[in-house]
Amino acid sequence: RSMSSVSIPPPECMLRPLEVPLRYLFGPGPSNVPPRVLAAGGRPIIGHLQPEMYEIMSDIKKGIQYAFQTENNMTISVSGSGHAAMECAVFNVVEPGESVLITVNGIWGERVAEIAERMGANVHRLLKAPGEYYTNKEIEQAIEKHKPVLFFLAHGESSAGLCHPVDGFGDICRKHNCLFLVDTVASLGAAPIFMDKQKIDILYTGSQKALNAPPGTAPISFNDRACNKMFNRKTKPVSYFFDMTHLSNYWGCDGSPTRAYHHTGPVSGFFALRESLAILAERGLEESWRKHKEVAAYLYKGLEDLGLKLFIPDKELRLPSVTTISIPEGYDWREMLTYIMKNHHMEMTGGLGPSVGMVMRIGLMGYNCEKTNADKALHALADALKNCKKSKP
Ligand code: PMP
Numbered sequence: 552r553s554m555s556s557v558s559i560p561p562p563e564c565m566l567r568p569l570e571v572p573l574r575y576l577f578g579p580g581p582s583n584v585p586p587r588v589l590a591a592g593g594r595p596i597i598g599h600l601q602p603e604m605y606e607i608m609s610d611i612k613k614g615i616q617y618a619f620q621t622e623n624n625m626t627i628s629v630s631g632s633g634h635a636a637m638e639c640a641v642f643n644v645v646e647p648g649e650s651v652l653i654t655v656n657g658i659w660g661e662r663v664a665e666i667a668e669r670m671g672a673n674v675h676r677l678l679k680a681p682g683e684y685y686t687n688k689e690i691e692q693a694i695e696k697h698k699p700v701l702f703f704l705a706h707g708e709s710s711a712g713l714c715h716p717v718d719g720f721g722d723i724c725r726k727h728n729c730l731f732l733v734d735t736v737a738s739l740g741a742a743p744i745f746m747d748k749q750k751i752d753i754l755y756t757g758s759q760k761a762l763n764a765p766p767g768t769a770p771i772s773f774n775d776r777a778c779n780k781m782f783n784r785k786t787k788p789v790s791y792f793f794d795m796t797h798l799s800n801y802w803g804c805d806g807s808p809t810r811a812y813h814h815t816g817p818v819s820g821f822f823a824l825r826e827s828l829a830i831l832a833e834r835g836l837e838e839s840w841r842k843h844k845e846v847a848a849y850l851y852k853g854l855e856d857l858g859l860k861l862f863i864p865d866k867e868l869r870l871p872s873v874t875t876i877s878i879p880e881g882y883d884w885r886e887m888l889t890y891i892m893k894n895h896h897m898e899m900t901g902g903l904g905p906s907v908g909m910v911m912r913i914g915l916m917g918y919n920c921e922k923t924n925a926d927k928a929l930h931a932l933a934d935a936l937k938n939c940k941k942s943k944p
Contacts, residue, residue, distance in 0.1 A: 575919075577928050578900040579709045579737060579873045581759035581766050582916040584823070588764055591826035592819045599816045607825055608802060608816075614828025615770040618739060618762075618836070619754050621746035626772040627802040628824060629755075629793070630816050633736040636755035636769035638666055639793040640732055643773075643781040644753065645701055647671030652699035652729070654690075657681045657710040658904030659734055663703050670789045675699065681906040682711035682863050682875070687719040694727045700780070701730045707738025710903035712863050712875030712912065714742050721750025730777055736760060736769075740831055740917060741843040741872035752777040758820070761843070761872050763917040764827035767820045827917075839917070843871035846920045850874055850913065853929040857936060862910045872920075875902075875910040879936065884911050887935040895931035 576583045584592075597604055612626050619626070629635045641663060645651055651672045653664045656679040667674045675697040677685065685704075694702060702724055706715055717733065724731040730752040735744050740761035746754045755771040758764035773781065773795070781788075781795055788794045797813040799805040831839060847869065851861060854876055862875035878884045884901050888911065891897050902910045913928055915921070 572896065575895070575897040575924070575927060577913055577915060577919065577924065578898040579760075579903075579912050579914045580757070580916065582761070582763055582914060582919050584763050584765055585830070585918045587830065588823050588826045592765060592823035594819070594822050596818050599818055600810060600812060604816075604818065604821075605803060605810070607821060611770075611821060611825050611828060612802065612804075614825065614832060615772060617832055618756075618770070618828060619746040619772050620744065620748065620836075621754070621772050621774070623746070623772045623774050625774070625778050625795070625799060625804050626770070627798055627804060628821065629769040629771055629798070630767075630814065630820070631769055632759075632766050633734075633755070633757035633769050634662070635793070636736075636757070636771045637663055637734070638790065639769075639771055639795070639798070640753045640755055641666050641672070641701070642670055642788040642790045642793050643795045644730055644732075644777055645670065645672045646784050646786050648673060649701075650675065650697050650699045651701040651703070652677065652693055652697050653703040654685055654705070655679070656683050656685070656713065657705065657708040657906060659705040659708060659710065660703060661904060663732075663734070667701075681902075681909065682708070682713045684713065684715055684868060687723060690720055691723045691727075694723060694729055698727070699729050701732055703732045703734070705734040706744055707735060707742065707870045707872065709737035709870065709873045709912070710906045712870050712873050712910065713868055714738060714870040715868075717744065717749050717751070721752075724752070725750060730780060737873055738870060740836070740839050741920075742870065743836075743840050746772060747774075758824050758827065760914075761839070761917040761920075762824070762827040762831065763919075764823045765820060767817050768824045770824075840871075843916075843920050846915055846922055846925055847871040847874060849922050850915065850925040850928070853925060854932070857929065857933055859932070872916045873912055873914045875906070875912050878909065878911060881941050882936070882939055883941060884908070887911065887939045890935045890939050891931045894934065895927075897928065897931050899928070899931075
């Protein structure tokens with residue numbers, strides 16, 4: 552047999568058309584993408600290093616600055632999901648051996664801790680049960696003790712359904728010469744965040760939650776303090792792909808008149824992200840925050856009427872985009888979720904990391920954030936409660 556003949560036939564599955572079900576994405580993300588954003592993602596591809604693309608990237612940068620409430624020049628979108636932004640933040644501002652302090656009150660702090668450990672940082676975890684929060688005093692004491700170069704907090708802790716207060720941490724970090732890194736993947740657009748006013752040094756989010764764009768792009772912004780640290784480091788970041796010296800040039804943030812090829816950005820993903828940021832700008836942040844709060848309150852009431860218990864007792868600390876309920880007694884959460892998917896074509900999820908087996912999660916984000924959708928979710932839950940009870944005779 553000749554070396555040049557095909558020995559592996561075309562796979563059977565590839566000769567069948569793509570099938571994608573229509574679903575209500577009422578979990579913690581991705582959320583449903585509105586037709587306008589889907590259409591933007593379906594526009595013809597252009598070269599990633601063409602002037603038209605630079606203009607779109609410049610629009611995206613302005614859209615992120617608005618969404619983050621920042622004037623930072625170093626504002627880009629990382630090519631990748633939320634995890635890409637997590638690695639981009641840590642890899643660029645931390646050098647091996649340096650101390651970092653990470654709040655771990657759900658899965659996200661633990662993920663950032665592992666990322667930092669992998670690149671050789673000296674990681675200090677502030678461990679709490681999922682959904683618990685930290686006082687400013689606790690943070691200041693830990694910063695005084697560990698002298699970190701970076702402090703991490705998840706604003707929207709989506710595995711626990713907690714929206715963590717941010718005020719005051721920025722001042723503490725400045726006082727102790729530490730950078731303040733905040734994760735808003737699950738909260739941006741749903742709960743207020745003010746990057747500049749809250750003295751956040753590095754902020755990132757994802758595209759697929761309240762922004763309602765497809766997964767795969769991750770806005771991130773660095774202020775001057777963060778730039779000063781990352782552009783004056785002794786060692787190169789462990790990742791070529793996430794190196795901000797290259798990415799800042801690709802995004803036209805380094806003052807250079809020319810852009811060199813670094814990687815091919817997700818062109819369609821950027822079109823969709825631009826459109827989702829445009830929708831947020833048209834609607835306004837205040838209105839988006841108000842709507843999430845209103846629909847969340849409506850959902851809480853409905854859940855309580857069903858006899859369900861909200862996992863975060865304090866209303867003010869609940870994440871408006873992702874609601875966590877304690878798993879009702881006498882039920883198997885997996886069975887309930889499977890039942891809801893099968894009978895209502897609706898995605899909700901269980902816990903994640905330390906909250907697995909503790910909670911079920913309902914997300915109503917951006918485009919999905921409507922009382923009519925809360926009603927649909929409540930109806931599906933009521934049906935599951937009726938039909939999935941374990942102690943059936
Ligand atoms: N941080 C938070 C708070 C999240 O909710 C998520 C996604 N569930 C991530 C980070 C990671 O994002 P991705 O799945 O897009 O990598």
